Amino acid sequence: xxxxxxxxxxxxxxxxxxxxxxxxxxxxxxxxxxxxxxxxxxxxxxxxxxxxxxxxxxxxxxxxxxxxxxxxxxxxxxxxxxxxxxxxxxxxxxxxxxxxxxxxxxxxxxxxxxxxxxxxxxxxxxxxxxxxxxxxxxxxxxxxxxxxxxxxxxxxxxxxxxxxxxxxxxxxxxxxxxxxxxxxxxxxxxxxxxxxxxxxxxxxxxxxxxxxxxxxxxxxxxxxxxxxxxxxxxxxxxxxxxxxxxxxxxxxxxxxxxxxxxxxxxxxxxxxxxxxxxxxxxxxxxxxxxxxxxxxxxxxxxxxxxxxxxxxxxxxxxxxxxxxxxxxxxxxxxxxxxxxxxxxxxxxxxxxxxxxxxxxxxxxxxxxxxxxxxxxxxxxxxxxxxxxxxxxxxxxxxxxxxxxxxxxxxxxxxxxxxxxxxxxxxxxxxxxxxxxxxxxxxxxxxxxxxxxxxxxxxxxxxxxxxxxxxxxxxxxxxxxxxxxxxxxxxxxxxxxxxxxxxxxxxxxxxxxxxxxxxxxxxxxxxxxxxxxxxxxxxxxxxxxxxxxxxxxxxxxxxxxxxxxxxxxxxxxxxxxxxxxxxxxxxxxxxxxxxxxxxxxxxxxxxxxxxxxxxxxxxxxxxxxxxxxxxxxxxxxxxxxxxxxxxxxxxxxxxxxxxxxxxxxxxxxxxxxxx
Ligand SMILES: *[C@@H]1O[C@H](CO)[C@@H](O)[C@H](O)[C@H]1NC(C)=O
Ligand SMILES: *[C@@H]1O[C@H](CO)[C@@H](O)[C@H](O)[C@H]1NC(C)=O
Ligand SMILES: *[C@@H]1O[C@H](CO)[C@@H](O)[C@H](O)[C@H]1NC(C)=O
Ligand SMILES: *[C@@H]1O[C@H](CO)[C@@H](O)[C@H](O)[C@H]1NC(C)=O
Ligand SMILES: *[C@@H]1O[C@H](CO)[C@@H](O)[C@H](O)[C@H]1NC(C)=O
Ligand SMILES: *[C@@H]1O[C@H](CO)[C@@H](O)[C@H](O)[C@H]1NC(C)=O
Numbered sequence: 001x002x003x004x005x006x007x008x009x010x011x012x013x014x015x016x017x018x019x020x021x022x023x024x025x026x027x028x029x030x031x032x033x034x035x036x037x038x039x040x041x042x043x044x045x046x047x048x049x050x051x052x053x054x055x056x057x058x059x060x061x062x063x064x065x066x067x068x069x070x071x072x073x074x075x076x077x078x079x080x081x082x083x084x085x086x087x088x089x090x091x092x093x094x095x096x097x098x099x100x101x102x103x104x105x106x107x108x109x110x111x112x113x114x115x116x117x118x119x120x121x122x123x124x125x126x127x128x129x130x131x132x133x134x135x136x137x138x139x140x141x142x143x144x145x146x147x148x149x150x151x152x153x154x155x156x157x158x159x160x161x162x163x164x165x166x167x168x169x170x171x172x173x174x175x176x177x178x179x180x181x182x183x184x185x186x187x188x189x190x191x192x193x194x195x196x197x198x199x200x201x202x203x204x205x206x207x208x209x210x211x212x213x214x215x216x217x218x219x220x221x222x223x224x225x226x227x228x229x230x231x232x233x234x235x236x237x238x239x240x241x242x243x244x245x246x247x248x249x250x251x252x253x254x255x256x257x258x259x260x261x262x263x264x265x266x267x268x269x270x271x272x273x274x275x276x277x278x279x280x281x282x283x284x285x286x287x288x289x290x291x292x293x294x295x296x297x298x299x300x301x302x303x304x305x306x307x308x309x310x311x312x313x314x315x316x317x318x319x320x321x322x323x324x325x326x327x328x329x330x331x332x333x334x335x336x337x338x339x340x341x342x343x344x345x346x347x348x349x350x351x352x353x354x355x356x357x358x359x360x361x362x363x364x365x366x367x368x369x370x371x372x373x374x375x376x377x378x379x380x381x382x383x384x385x386x387x388x389x390x391x392x393x394x395x396x397x398x399x400x401x402x403x404x405x406x407x408x409x410x411x412x413x414x415x416x417x418x419x420x421x422x423x424x425x426x427x428x429x430x431x432x433x434x435x436x437x438x439x440x441x442x443x444x445x446x447x448x449x450x451x452x453x454x455x456x457x458x459x460x461x462x463x464x465x466x467x468x469x470x471x472x473x474x475x476x477x478x479x480x481x482x483x484x485x486x487x488x489x490x491x492x493x494x495x496x497x498x499x500x501x502x503x504x505x506x507x508x509x510x511x512x513x514x515x516x517x518x519x520x521x522x523x524x525x526x527x528x529x530x531x532x533x534x535x536x537x538x539x540x541x542x543x544x545x546x547x548x549x550x551x552x553x554x555x556x557x558x559x560x561x562x563x564x565x566x567x568x569x570x571x572x573x574x575x576x577x578x579x580x581x582x583x584x585x586x587x588x589x590x591x592x593x594x595x596x597x598x599x600x601x602x603x604x605x606x607x608x609x610x611x612x613x614x615x616x617x618x619x620x621x622x623x624x625x626x627x628x629x630x631x632x633x634x635x636x637x638x639x640x641x642x643x644x645x646x647x648x649x650x651x652x653x654x655x656x657x658x659x660x661x662x663x664x665x666x667x668x669x670x671x672x673x674x
Contacts, residue, residue, distance in 0.1 A: 028188060029078045031202035032157055035186060035229040036116065037085055039153055039206075043239050048113030050092035053139055054079055055120060055131040056100035075120050075157060082116075099131075099138040111147040115139070117154045119171075128156065129170055136178050148577025151240050152183040164189045165223065168207035173220050176211070179577030181243045184208050184226070192230065204229040210243060211579065217251035244583050248298040253580075255289065256303045256328040257281060258315045262543035262604060263352070263570070264333040266305075277304060284539070285332050285570065287600040288351050292587050296580075303328055312494065320345055323575050336568035346576050349585045350569025351592060352539070356498070359526050359541055360482055360533045362559040363475040373640045375462045384455065388423055391448050395419040398441045409441060410434045427452045479561060482533060483509055490516035490525065490534040502566040507535060524548060527557055535565060546608035 025033070044050055087094055092114070097103075117135055121127035132154070140146050154171055156164075164187035175183050189205040206227045211218050227237050259266040261283070268280040279302045293300050306318055319331035323345050335341065337350050376384070399413035412418050412434040422432045426449055436442050476482050489510040499505050510533075516522040522534050523544045538560070545557045574581050591597055635642070 025077060025081065026074070027200070028202050029074075029081075029157070031204065031230075032155060032186075032188070033078065033081055033085065035204050036082060036153065036155055038229070039184070039186075039239060040086065040114070040116065041089070041091070044092060044114040044151060046091050048092060049095055049110055049145075050086065050114045050116070051095045051097055051112050051139065052079075052083065052086070052116045052118070053097040053135045054118040055135065056098050075118075078157060079118065082118075097135065097139050097142075099134040103138075103141045110145060112142065112145050112150050113147065114151045115153065117152065118157060119154060120157045128167065129174055132171060132174055136174070136180075140178070148179050149182060149579075149582075152180055154183060154185045156185070156187045158188070164205045165207070165225075168205070169220065169223055172207070172209045172223055176209070176218075176220060179575060179579075181209065181211055181577075181579050182240060184239055185223075186229070189228065194230070201230055206239060208239075208241070210241075212245035212248050212251055215249070217248075243579050245296065245580070246583075248296050250297055250299055252299045252301045253293065253330060254301050254303055254328045256305075256319045256322045256331040257286070257333040258305045258319070260334050262539055262601075279305065284352060284597060284601050284604065285334075285572075288588065288591060288597055289330070289332065289572070291591050291596055292584055295587050296583060313497070316341075320573060323573055326575060329578065329580070330572050330574055332570075332572040335571055335573055337571045338568075341573060344576075345573040346578065346581055347571040347573055348581060349588045349592075350571045351588050351597060352570040353567055354537050354539050354570055355564035355567040356502070356504075356535055357538050357541070357560040357564050358479065358482060358533055358535050359523075359558055359560050360476040361487060361526070361529060361531055362557075363472040364529070365472055372463060372638060375459060384427075387451070388420075388427060391444075392416070392419040392423040394444060395423065395436075395441065398444065399436070399438070409438050410436065413441065423448070427455075429453075429456060475559060476533075477561060478563070479506060482561065483511070486512070487531050487533045488512045488514050490514055490522040490532050492516055492519055492522060492534065495535055502568075504565055520544070538564075542605060543608070546605040547612065 040050070083094070083096070086092065095112070117132065119128045119132055121131065152175065154175070156167060156171075162170075167187050168185040171185050172183065175181070185207045186204050187207070189203045191200050192203050193199075194201045205225055206229055207223045208226050209220065209223045210216070214222065216222070226239060226241075257264050259281070263283050263285040264281055265283040265286070266279065267282050269277055271277050281302060289300060292298075303322065306315060310318075315333070316335065319328070319333070319335065320341055322328040323331050331345075334354075335347075337347050341347070373381075393416070395413050396416045396419040399409040399419075412422065412432075413436055418433075425432045426445075429452070436445050476485055476487070487510075489507065489512060491507070491513050493515070495507060499507060514532075516525075516534070519536070519540075522532075523536065523541065525532050526534055527545055527548055541558055541560075572584070574584075
């Protein structure tokens, strides 16, 4: 029922159309109109701008067509009807384009979504192709609205002398030159009798092209007949299949790059017999390229780089130009996402964020406390001794006296020497011979114990932290501090240029300035800890630190001001409309999510560090310079304690000797009391 109804309605629709058109449109044109109508209504996104482009009319052209088989007037009747149809459907914002009509507003903020390009010629077949070029050239004048990835329907309105396939191939070739691949080419093919309507109908062939399928690597060999369109035929094929290649089947991709460590490192260059060189690269950005190449099975071919004598900006310029001129498919190597470049090329998703930073001298350790006597300053030590003396005297004073309570006190606290001994014991944290008995003495004794406990804790904290962690100078942390410091600014000539590009001129404020070239020399001076500073990209600085052997385990070789001067996203540039771009973006996103690039970057640094430290096994200046994180704690640091012990021992030995001698020589003195 449903199907019958549909057929019936189609039939009625067709009859009405025939009735309406047949007065002034040819059968061929009616066929064209119906097919275009159907393709547009099924495949063009509703609500998005639709551009209908047609050849221009020159007065001479219309004049000459007066007594010609194809008169321009007839063609424009078709256009009129097409516009009327599409317009009355109110499905798309409609725009017409003709090479002889000036584009008035190029600042439109929307992208064209679909294009219908009508082609006809007055006499020669070749003219079809020329008018196509004219129309494409004209439409590309729409600047930002011009959408190479939109859906293109190219309609050839006349039977030609060439076969439909040849014409379709010629058209595809031109479209591909403009990087248009999402195209459908409709050519009239043959006349067929349709018993349903009792009329002859035109059959139209719909051709498309898959640039990286069936052994083609972006060079046109064969096109595909997707569908044939006849009146009233119920079609169900996707006429705009995705052209984005999932697997490139080993097709080559031409890459222009230039060595700039660590993102692009030239690893091998060997010459073949015929004097052509083969280049191989590695590096962080190249790693991304390799991952992409592996994922979609393409072969990377590097174009020969420019001579070293060129300026850095020449490399960028040359890279972009070679992409625009279709000498390279991709260019990469420290290319920032920049509006000047995006005017000519299309960037991928940025995959590395690099920053320019100020690298400043690291704060040096001022001193390491190498003696426990230095834990406290002289006033603290003096107060401590004074407290000890006064407390001992207070002990003695409180326990000796005429009052009754005092008589209860232990004899230990009645002699001054004993009091000293007890106070010393409390300070050292050992037990006393006897505890005090009276309340007053106990109270004071308790206070003294608390005091000693606090002092001991403080001492130990300082002792461990000072001995083990050295004290540092103040680290330069802001640009203002850098400006006020005595540090020399190593000015590389390129920094002024970069400053202009990134709108930065604060570096001119640094008072002490010294010209420095090449970059390696400047960086080495920074790494060696001289009082110099320079502005460098962080990737370069870290890599340089690894390869220069200055990055050692536990040692921080580079210090920078936290606030970055300028951060930029690095990206690859491709020609506008390149069909690989969307695939690349998806894959880059996956690489970023999996952290593959970061993994490579840390391995690269680590391998360089290890390679460098292998080379310098016998280098042991670290121990003497005392810059390592660990620290050998020796008796030397405790020498004061041992000195005191020795002093005490000597003193008691002398006292012992004196007592012995006095016993020998004056025996009566010793016994007189007894
Ligand atoms: C069109 O294509 C045919 C074969 O593919 C070729 O021989 C012919 O030269 C082409 N014509 C133009 C104008 O490019
Ligand atoms: C088609 O034309 C033939 C002869 O011209 C006629 O016999 C036949 O009935 C027609 N069929 C239809 C469906 O009009
Ligand atoms: C068109 O094809 C799709 C799947 O290929 C199918 O689900 C759908 O029913 C088809 N429609 C018609 C009208 O045949
Ligand atoms: C990559 O392409 C080559 C050449 O066509 C093919 O032999 C190989 O099987 C492909 N590899 C994958 C993983 O598709
Ligand atoms: C390669 O270059 C050398 C010197 O530059 C030249 O003598 C030789 O003929 C060249 N060989 C070829 C195959 O071009
Ligand atoms: C680092 O060294 C390891 C072990 O030699 C090697 O497997 C890895 O590929 C190297 N990585 C880089 C980035 O050079």
